[in-house]
Amino acid sequence: MSRILIIEDEERISSFVAKGLKSSGFQPTVADTGKEGGYLAQTGDFELIILDLGLPDEDGFSVLSRIRSTNVDTPVIILTARSSIDDTVAGLEGGADDYMAKPFRFEELLARVRLRLRPQAAVPEDQVIRVGPLELDAGSRRTRLHGREIDLSAREFGLAEAFMRNPGQVLSREQLLSRVWGYDFDPGSNVVDVYVRYLRNKLGAEWFTTVRGMGYRFEEPS
Known part of the structure; x- marks a missing residue:
C-alpha cells in the first residue's frame, strides 16, 4: 500500500x-x-x-x-x-x-x-545520440553542440532527447507531453511550446520547425 x-x-x-x-x-x-x-x-x-x-x-x-x-x-x-x-x-x-x-x-x-x-524503465548508460554537430549523452545527461557543452534542465534534456530520437519527424504536442512529461492526455497548457522556445534559445531556432496544426519537426539545419 x-x-x-x-x-x-x-x-x-x-x-x-x-x-x-x-x-x-x-x-x-x-x-x-x-x-x-x-x-x-x-x-x-x-x-x-x-x-x-x-x-x-x-x-x-x-x-x-x-x-x-x-x-x-x-x-x-x-x-x-x-x-x-x-x-x-x-x-x-x-x-x-x-x-x-x-x-x-x-x-x-x-x-x-x-x-x-508506475515504475520507470532505466535509461541505458553511455547511450549517445548524434544529429550533425549536436550530441546528447543519455548516460551522463550531457549535451554538446560543436563540442561545446550546453546546460539543459532535466525537462529540456528530456525534450531534446525525444526530438533527437526522431529527427525529421513531426512530433505532436500530445506525443511530446506523453514522452517527456508522462501525460496520457493534454492538461490544457502550452508547456510544450514554452520548452521548445527554451531549446530554440539554447540550441538555435534553426533546428526546430513549427508545423502548423500538427506539432514540431527537429532536424539538422541545412
Missing part, C-alpha cells in the same frame, strides 16, 4: 483527497503547514507527495525547494489554484513531476497519482 503525503491547509480539500485515495487503496497522511509537510517529506517515508502552493506559513515553492535540496526524489504533484503558465513552468522547473490546477476532478488526480507511482 503506497503512502502518500498531502500538504494542503484547506481541510475540505485535504479530507476529500485523502478519502478518495484511501478508498483507492492508498495510505494518505495530511500536513496542513509547509513546515510540517516539509519535515515529513524529508523522512523518505512516502512514495508520493501532493503539494499545495498557497500554504499558511510559507509558499509551496519554498517547500518544494527544501525537499529537493535534501536530495529527496519522491515524486511531487503540485495541486493548486494557481493556473498560470509561469507558475506551471516554475513548478516543473523547481522539481515537481506534475502540476494540476484547482478546481479539479478526483478521477484525473488519481490517474496522475497512479502514473507517477
Whole structure:
C-alpha cells in the first residue's frame, strides 16, 4: 500500500483527497503547514507527495525547494489554484513531476497519482545520440553542440532527447507531453511550446520547425 503525503491547509480539500485515495487503496497522511509537510517529506517515508502552493506559513515553492535540496526524489504533484503558465513552468522547473490546477476532478488526480507511482524503465548508460554537430549523452545527461557543452534542465534534456530520437519527424504536442512529461492526455497548457522556445534559445531556432496544426519537426539545419 503506497503512502502518500498531502500538504494542503484547506481541510475540505485535504479530507476529500485523502478519502478518495484511501478508498483507492492508498495510505494518505495530511500536513496542513509547509513546515510540517516539509519535515515529513524529508523522512523518505512516502512514495508520493501532493503539494499545495498557497500554504499558511510559507509558499509551496519554498517547500518544494527544501525537499529537493535534501536530495529527496519522491515524486511531487503540485495541486493548486494557481493556473498560470509561469507558475506551471516554475513548478516543473523547481522539481515537481506534475502540476494540476484547482478546481479539479478526483478521477484525473488519481490517474496522475497512479502514473507517477508506475515504475520507470532505466535509461541505458553511455547511450549517445548524434544529429550533425549536436550530441546528447543519455548516460551522463550531457549535451554538446560543436563540442561545446550546453546546460539543459532535466525537462529540456528530456525534450531534446525525444526530438533527437526522431529527427525529421513531426512530433505532436500530445506525443511530446506523453514522452517527456508522462501525460496520457493534454492538461490544457502550452508547456510544450514554452520548452521548445527554451531549446530554440539554447540550441538555435534553426533546428526546430513549427508545423502548423500538427506539432514540431527537429532536424539538422541545412
